[in-house]
Amino acid sequence: MKILVCIKQVGNEGEINRFDVHALEEALGLKDQLSARLSKSVTVDVATVGPPEASKIIKRAFGMGADRGYHIVTEDPEYVSSFVTATRLAVVAKKIPYNLILTGIMSTDMMAGQTGPMLATILGLPCATAVIKTSLPTSDNLIEIERELENGFRDCLEIQLPAVLTIQAGINTPRYPCLSKMLAVSQKKIASLTEADLFPEPIEAREIYIGLEQPEKTRSGRELKGSLSDKAEQLFGLLKEKDLI
Amino acid sequence: MKQILVIAEIFAGQIRPITWELAAAARKIKNSPPLKQLPPAIHIIVPADNPTTLSEKIAKQTGIDVIGLQIPELKTYTSEIYIYCLEQLTKKMNPSHILIAHTSQGQDFAPGLALGLDAASIPGVNGIRSDENGLIYSRPAFNNTRNMIVRPTSNRPVVLTLMPGIFKQDGRKGGKPGQVDIRKISFAPAACGKERIQHRRTMRKVCENQALKEAKVIVAAGRGIKGKEDLKAVFNFAQYFPAAAIGASRPLVDMNWIGYQQQIGMTGATVAPKLYIACGISGSSQHLAGMKDAEFVVAINKNPEAPIFRHSDICITADVLEFIQAFLEASG
Ligand SMILES: Cc1cc2nc3c(=O)[nH]c(=O)nc-3n(C[C@H](O)[C@H](O)[C@H](O)COP(=O)(O)OP(=O)(O)OC[C@H]3O[C@@H](n4cnc5c(N)ncnc54)[C@H](O)[C@@H]3O)c2cc1C
Ligand SMILES: Nc1ncnc2c1ncn2[C@@H]1O[C@H](COP(=O)(O)O)[C@@H](O)[C@H]1O
Numbered sequence: 388m389k390i391l392v393c394i395k396q397v398g399n400e401g402e403i404n405r406f407d408v409h410a411l412e413e414a415l416g417l418k419d420q421l422s423a424r425l426s427k428s429v430t431v432d433v434a435t436v437g438p439p440e441a442s443k444i445i446k447r448a449f450g451m452g453a454d455r456g457y458h459i460v461t462e463d464p465e466y467v468s469s470f471v472t473a474t475r476l477a478v479v480a481k482k483i484p485y486n487l488i489l490t491g492i493m494s495t496d497m498m499a500g501q502t503g504p505m506l507a508t509i510l511g512l513p514c515a516t517a518v519i520k521t522s523l524p525t526s527d528n529l530i531e532i533e534r535e536l537e538n539g540f541r542d543c544l545e546i547q548l549p550a551v552l553t554i555q556a557g558i559n560t561p562r563y564p565c566l567s568k569m570l571a572v573s574q575k576k577i578a579s580l581t582e583a584d585l586f587p588e589p590i591e592a593r594e595i596y597i598g599l600e601q602p603e604k605t606r607s608g609r610e611l612k613g614s615l616s617d618k619a620e621q622l623f624g625l626l627k628e629k630d631l632i
Numbered sequence: 633m634k635q636i637l638v639i640a641e642i643f644a645g646q647i648r649p650i651t652w653e654l655a656a657a658a659r660k661i662k663n664s665p666p667l668k669q670l671p672p673a674i675h676i677i678v679p680a681d682n683p684t685t686l687s688e689k690i691a692k693q694t695g696i697d698v699i700g701l702q703i704p705e706l707k708t709y710t711s712e713i714y715i716y717c718l719e720q721l722t723k724k725m726n727p728s729h730i731l732i733a734h735t736s737q738g739q740d741f742a743p744g745l746a747l748g749l750d751a752a753s754i755p756g757v758n759g760i761r762s763d764e765n766g767l768i769y770s771r772p773a774f775n776n777t778r779n780m781i782v783r784p785t786s787n788r789p790v791v792l793t794l795m796p797g798i799f800k801q802d803g804r805k806g807g808k809p810g811q812v813d814i815r816k817i818s819f820a821p822a823a824c825g826k827e828r829i830q831h832r833r834t835m836r837k838v839c840e841n842q843a844l845k846e847a848k849v850i851v852a853a854g855r856g857i858k859g860k861e862d863l864k865a866v867f868n869f870a871q872y873f874p875a876a877a878i879g880a881s882r883p884l885v886d887m888n889w890i891g892y893q894q895q896i897g898m899t900g901a902t903v904a905p906k907l908y909i910a911c912g913i914s915g916s917s918q919h920l921a922g923m924k925d926a927e928f929v930v931a932i933n934k935n936p937e938a939p940i941f942r943h944s945d946i947c948i949t950a951d952v953l954e955f956i957q958a959f960l961e962a963s964g
Contacts, residue, residue, distance in 0.1 A: 466780065469743065469753065495775050499755050504711070504743035513712050513828040516740045531832070535899055536643075536736045539837040539892075544710070547828035557886035593752040593788060597768055597781040603759075604942045606929060611948050618948050619958035622930065625946065629928065631849065631907045632873060632963075 388421060388429045388524070389483055390414045392453070393476055393490040393502065394444055395435060401443035406491025410554040412561040413521060414489055415452045420523055430454045434479040436461055436472055442577055449572045450564025456577040457482075459585065466596035469497070473505035474590050478580070480510055486528070488551045492517055500553070507551035514551040515544055519558050524548055634672040634728040636661055639718065640690055641733045642680055643709070644834070647690060650733040650794075651676070652801035655694045657760065657794055658731055659802065666766040672728055675699055676810075677721065679714060681706045684814060691810035694802070700814040708831040714741040717817045719748040727751075727789045734793035746791035752784030756917070758795045776916050776939040795917065797924070841893040841901055843877045849907045852879035852896055852923070856912015856933060856952050860889045866911055869956045872963065879903065879923075881913050897922035912952045915940025932956075 392414050394407040403411075411433065418429040433448040434457040435441050445456035457479045480488055488510075490503035500516065507514030519541065520533040528548040533541045535555055546552075611618040626632045636658045641648035658674045661667065676698045678687045683700030691698040703717050718741070722730065730745070732738040734756050746753035758779065759770035766783065769792065773780035784790040819827070844850065851870035857863055863884075870876040879896040880889075896903055898921040908926035912933060913919060920943055923929070931944040932952045941947040948955060 466782070470747065496773060498771070498773050498776075500739050501743040501753060501755055504740070505747055505753075508715075508744040508747040514740075514744065515711065515829065517736055534736070534740075536834075537899060539899075540834060541837065542708075542834050543832040545830040545832055550828070556883065560887075592785065594754060594782045594784055597763075597783060599773070599778040599780055600770070602772065602776070602779045602939065602942060605924070606943055606945050608941055608944055608947050610941075611946060615950055615954060615958045616962055618950060619955065619962040622946065622948065622959060623963050626907070629907075631928070 388417075388427060388487070389485045390417065390429065390431045390487045390489065391480055391483075391485040392431060392433045392448075393435070393488070393506070394433050394448060395491070395494050396437050396441040396444045397494060397496045401440065401447070403444045403447060404491050404494045404496075406493060406495075406554060406556055408561045409556050409558055410489040410491050411448055411451055411453065412559045413554055414487070415562070416559060417487075417521065417523065418452070424523075432457065432483075432485075434476055435459070436475045438462060442579075445577050446569075446572050447564055449575050450569040451562055452565075452568060454575075456575070457580065458577050459580045459582065461582045464596070465599075466594075467497070468592035468594050469499050469501035469505055470593050471590045472502050473509055475582075475585070476502070476506050477509045478585050480506060484549070486524070486548045487530070488512070488549070490551070490553050492553045492555045503551050503553035510549075510551070512549050512551050513546055514553070515546060516553040517555045518552045519555045521552070521558075633726070634670075635725050636672050636674045636729045636731065637722055637725065637727045638674065638676040638696075638731045639733075639738075640676055640678045640686070641735060641737060642678065642686060643737065645680075645686075647686060648733065648735070649801070650735060650796050651690065652693065653796065653799045654731045654733060654794060655696055656802045657799040658696070658729070660760060660799065661729055661731075661767065664760070664762055664767055666762045673697070675725070677701050677718070679703055679706060679717065684812070687812045687814070688809075691812050695807045695810050697810040698812045700812060702814055702816040703819060704816070705819040705827070708834065709737055710827070710829040710831055711741045711744060712827060712829045713819045715744040715748060716819055716821050718745050720817050721815065723749055730789065730791045732791065732793045734795050738793045742791050742793045749789055749791070751789040751791045753791045754782055754784070755793045756795055757792045758798050758917075772917050775914065777937060797921065838893055844879060844894070844896070844901050844903050847875055847877035847903070847905050849873040849876040849909070850879045850896070850903055850905045850923075850926070851876055851909045851911065852881065852913060853884060853890070853911050854881040854913030854919075855883045856914075857884070860887075862953060863889060865953050865956045868960065869909075869911070872960065873907070879908075881916075881919050910940050910944070911956070913940055914938050915943055
């Protein structure tokens with residue numbers, strides 16, 4: 388079984404998007420269980436699209452136990468159309484017939500939650516979002532999952548592999564990168580693919596980025612000033628006045 | 633003529649109230665300055681195995697024409713059936729805008745539908761306005777600290793998923809009902825022939841938390857609380873208030889520091905206490921969804937730029953544990 392996990396660097400400090408760490412853990416958990424119980428061979432690859440520094444997150448993923456890393460090196464502006472990212476990731480996803488492709492439910496910077504479902508559409512695969520539980524795939528390539536809805540509801544689905552799942556936090560507790568694997572990192576190879584090699588014609592974005600602005604205020608937002616004890620006293624007075632204490 | 637299409641949100645055979653917000657947003661788009669000259673028509677699409685009753689209800693409530701999309705295979709929602717059948721229907725309709733709820737269901741099928749229609753896709757829209765080039769859309773980004781403004785490239789239809797609670801429903805009463813047109817489309821994809829996603833069952837994790845619903849005061853803890861041990865300080869703080877309950881942001885629940893019944897937000901409880909004290913909570917849209925109706929909101933956060941401060945009556949920039957200690961001292 389071959390699993391691909393899409394991971395994204397967020398912020399400037401080589402941090403992996405929080406939800407992608409859960410996606411990677413889920414893949415590694417499946418690998419551990421499948422190889423221990425059924426002595427099946429499972430590989431977990433990771434792929435990222437991002438600037439040269441993003442190779443750091445692939446190394447971190449190796450430290451957690453990933454087998455191979457793909458890095459599509461780009462110099463992107465602030466906004467990247469999810470369609471463009473999904474098109475780029477599809478190149479890697481088509482390299483090997485992956486049985487399972489995992490992404491995070493969303494990236495904390497773009498907050499789109501679209502890359503996984505779009506990747507599925509490009510590859511012609513079924514997709515479920517907000518996955519909060521997975522089971523081991525059956526011998527006829529079915530996987531049972533639970534996806535999270537509002538108000539505590541969950542849908543239990545049976546999906547034919549290959550498929551794309553987007554992973555919600557709360558599904559697992561991610562492992563820390565371990566030292567021995569970290570030491571072996573230098574042995575592992577990151578396959579770097581350049582944008583120019585992969586796409587002679589630039590992929591046309593479907594949205595145009597205009598800019599960023601401060602979100603609106605919905606309440607007055609009175610700021611308490613002074614020292615810590617000043618603030619504490621002011622709050623106490625205010626709540627007393629409002630008869631809340 | 634161009635069309636604004638609204639996909640009604642149906643869950644367990646019921647119309648979700650967000651459908652009325654989508655209808656209101658469709659009217660807003662139709663009447664916006666860039667489209668006023670040549671206003672598009674609005675249609676609400678109601679996917680169901682037997683859509684007649686639901687469609688009539690929606691046509692009556694909104695006064696907008698409804699297409700009941702009858703999908704015989706659709707017992708329960710799956711993205712596969714929705715994307716296939718909605719694509720079949722909508723690609724013949726010349727849509728300019730397709731409005732979908734930014735909910736667990738809408739987010740599951742909207743991106744796939746957008747690609748099928750070669751459309752632009754703008755998720756989580758929380759504002760619609762226009763500039764000299766046409767309609768532009770805002771959406772949260774960067775951990776809710778900023779809104780990002782985008783527009784579709786010209787001449788593409790655009791699929792928008794709309795944040796719940798932003799576009800106020802019309803409150804329309806009476807008036808002429810819209811027309812209902814039933815169209816049948818079977819799920820019959822050429823590529824795979826059969827369903828690859830089977831719905832097994834829908835279940836519910838826990839029931840409503842009555843204590844949270846009834847509490848006059850909720851003291852809620854977020855990731856600004858660094859360790860499970862430190863939660864005790866928040867409990868002590870809460871004890872200071874009569875009839876107070878403890879709430880939490882989702883990450884604390886995900887880490888098993890506190891029970892799911894305590895989670896507040898989109899995938900947790902919705903509360904409206906007299907006083908809500910957010911302790912080390914950043915103020916994500918998913919968290920705000922659960923507490924925005926609180927009467928009075930106090931936020932304690934060490935980052936003066938934290939989004940929660942935009943949605944608070946009182947803002948206290950401080951380390952949460954230090955502040956709680958100072959408060960307990962000040963109150964004697
Ligand atoms: C589909 C979906 C559904 C979701 N549903 C929910 C939901 O129902 N409820 C929910 O809450 N979340 C939900 N989330 C998660 C949500 O997106 C945020 O990740 C979450 O709300 C963040 O929680 P937080 O504010 O506690 O943590 P963070 O965003 O990490 O914020 C921590 C805050 O604490 C502050 N801080 C740090 N240290 C201190 C200190 N010493 N003193 C004071 N302040 C400090 C920081 O400045 C920061 O603002 C959902 C996400 C998705 C994708
Ligand atoms: N540049 C990227 N490289 C790799 N994976 C990505 C990238 N952008 C998004 N993803 C994946 O898609 C998920 C959803 O991201 P988004 O659609 O941006 O909210 C993330 O959690 C990642 O798993």
